[in-house]
Amino acid sequence: MDARALKEGVVAGRLDPDALAAGFGDLHAPLTEHEALVAADRCYFCHDAPCITACPTEIDIPLFIRQIATGTAEAAARTIFDQNILGGMCARVCPTETLCEEACVREAAEGQPVQIGRLQRYATDDLMAKGIHPFERAPATGRQIAVVGAGPAGLACAHRLAMHGHDVVVFDARAKAGGLNEYGIAAYKTTDDFAAREVEWLLQIGGIEIRNNTALGREIFLNDLVSEYDAVFLGLGLGGVNALATPGEEKDGVLNAVDFISDLRQTEDLSSLPVGRDVVVIGGGMTAIDAAVQAKLLGALNVTLVYRRGRDRMNASRWEQELASAKGVRLITNASPIGVHGNGTVREIEFEFTNDALEPTGQTFRLAADQVFKAIGQTLDGVDLPELDGRKIAVDEAGKTSVSGIWAGGDCAAGGEDLTVTAVAEGRDAAEDIHRALLRSA
Template sequence: MTNRQLTPGVVSGRLSPRDYRDNFAEKAPPFEPAQALVAAAQCLLCDDAPCIPACPTGVDIPLFIQQIAQGHPDAAAKTIFDQNILGGMCARVCPTEILCEHHCILVDGKDGPVEIGRLQRFATDSAMTEGAHPYTRAAPTGRRIAVVGAGPAGLSCAHRLAMKGHDVVLFDARSKAGGLNEYGVATYKTVGDFAQREVAWLTGIGGITVRTGQMLGRQLTLEALRRDYDAVFLAIGLAGVNALRTEGETISHVHDAVDFISALRQAEDLASVPVGRDVVVIGGGMTAVDAAVQAKLLGAETVTMVYRRASGQMGASEAEQHHAASKGVRIITGAAPLRIIGDGAVEAVEFAHTVEENGTLTVTEQTFHLKADQVFKAIGQVLQGTPEGLQLSGRKIAVTGPGRTSMAGVWAGGDCAVGGDDLTVTAVAQGRDAAEDIHTLLTTD
């Protein structure tokens, strides 16, 4: 360990340029053509393939793998894109270990399941590198649709509507389109500017106008959108962050994990991103893992994730938990934060052990302290504000069928709507299905 790593406090530049480069190299490198052929040959091409229903977008997985095996990666990409236009990103970030690959009949075999995710990336990267868009627009319908939110659900909806001949205006509150693909994914999962390249490729079909810096409730109102457009699709995500509701939450160096991940994604120089020497991440989902791992990769000496329930109830998959542990992240389960301790800046966090009986979590009197100079909160996100007049279910927009809200002419999908489960692939499916429903409604006499 270098002296720079031992620097106390929250500082930038803990590592050497080579360390940053090596630490943030791509987690799973792409297949070379010969490797893809070998991997594709392992698929048994099941007649009743269990991997297909395990994919939220329903991609015909055996078909695209067979197309790769036959030397036609572009045809394989078309098979993927027909169901999942963001197949390139999903190949990088999907938890395949709990979706398609988990249901592969070879999962318990000597060599494990077919590497579906890496094969999907091989096919989609091949097609996107060539630059030609695999779809052309239908004849113009004269209809205009507003899509609010340029994340996975919004992009998927916009592309499908544009393909059917509608004109789409895609609004987003941030300065770049992409949503969580651009701002919320661990840097080592999508290196370089892939998210922006995918947006440019997707919108290359034409008929999609992107307007950034436009937020619902500020620059945009639902009333005006309904008046000016033939339909509205809301894919606004969950911009609010749950509070810990503990003493000391507002002192210095206590941050939302999503902001930390976003800062890393947008940093031109990783050495400029400050990180503590002793970091504590509170939460057990994918955001918590991404924040914890990246804090360690930035040079933090100790990084500890603390989750209030058992490890089997964590939102992060077992594979992601193992990945965090392999990077030196300590995971403590069955503990809840009581207070954040510090005089102006965080110095430690006090936790209490928890017990769970019949689904009820109880905080015990057994407590412990973790030294910390930086704390990241990753305990979930919430809908920010209530879209005008829309019915909610719990803390999300209520929808029926393919994303229909309680308001005529307004659909919703992705994390902001009921059924959104914090997965890119699920958001893509919801955006696609809403687009099909919008198209049917607008073109049926």
């Protein structure tokens, strides 16, 4: 590390291009054909497969693995995409270790599940690389639906509606479609601009128009959408970020982890991103892990992730926790921030240990910090929305909101887990309910 970095703290270009390329390369190399066949051969092809139940999109996992085993990867991809049109991204980012693979019979028997996620990627990548889109639109219905949010829920909803012959206009506040997949996931999980390529592939179905830089409450308004379109789907995600509510939080160097990840994902030059020598990340979910690991990969000397509960209560899976540790991130649990110290710019952050009931113990400690990332959850950002359930939009099992003609799904909707695969399932299911409603009103 050069003297400039040691002296100045938060700087760009800590590592050379080769080190950055190695750190931000594909986290899991894709399976070769031989590796895929060997991995597929381990599947028992269970009749009542628990892995299907564990998948939020209910992909017929034994079927697609059997199709890989018999040399028909294209058929396997069609099986996957029939349930999950974003199956390529989900194969990369889903916590399969706590979903389908945890339920795998091989995991229970041997502690080593079938590599379902990597096999799913093998099949979906194969079909997408050939430029094949496995679905065609039904005859045009003349109906038009507005989808707000071009993230996983919105894209899945739009695609399924387009399949049924409806025209869909997708509005998104950002410059690019993709939502969380484009802006909020660690770069080493989705390399080679995969999120954008997946959106382009999805749009091959036809009948979907995406209008970027168009935000609800700014360029468009919910009442207008309801009057102009036959139905509205809200897949807004969560635009707000929770505050620490800690003295000194306003100091320079205290940043939102989601903004850090977004900036990293959109840069064309990783060496241009400034990172501190002593980085502290506060939180226990996937965003916290992604921010911490990427800070380390950018060249931070010390990266510490601090979570207020125990490791068994972290939203990030055990596998993700172990990945962070393997990359050099220190994890401290049962500690909450109580003060940010520094003369205008953060220099230290103070914590107090807590017990399992989150009660303070009176024991405190300080960590040196020239950069602090908040990853303590996001909140729904919007006005004039349908009725809320807590801090999210209230929906029924089909995604209907309290307002007739409006459905919602993904992170902005109450219920379910904040996962890409869950958002896809909710968007898909809402689309089917919208389609049924439009048929009834025809």
